Amino acid sequence: MTDTTNKPIATRNLDRYGHAELPWSRPRDLLVRDSATTDLTFFVATVRPDGRPHSAAVGAVWVDDTLYFVGGPGTRRSRNLAANPACTVSVRLRGIDLVLEGEAHRVTDTPTLERIADFYRTSGWPATVDGPAFTAPYNAPSAGPPPWHLYRLTVHTAFGVATAEPHGATRWDFAR
Known part of the structure; x- marks a missing residue:
């Protein structure tokens, strides 16, 4: 998501307890506000060439409605992304757990x-x-030795589960 006007093209309420659909603005605004000022731990999950999963904590930032993260060229995540850019990024924000699914590509x-x-x-x-x-x-x-590559995540789908009022669970789909 590189365009600041990018909004979900579809939203689905996943809550089974009668809570309303969560607006995308809830996690997005937290990412905007907390990315540079709060100690957030993001986890990137990638796929090894043999199909096994790999996950690692990364220092990520949300800038201009886009998630960026780093990895050394020799790290498992960078090698996996070079072969298959599909990945997920998970983070616990204040009051909502968020999973972003998409593709990460190196920025040069x-x-x-x-x-x-x-x-x-x-x-x-x-x-x-x-x-x-x-x-x-x-x-x-976990980033490996320098230099560190920068990756841009293009989000296709996001899932949010609220851990504070107002509760709920929602899926947001974005244009590909």
């Missing part, structure tokens, strides 16, 4: 890298652009 254009590096710096990680990737004095061990 300098303007986007600079914009996202600046966002990471604002949120406390001193990333700098080095060619088509990021470097920094440190990163999580």
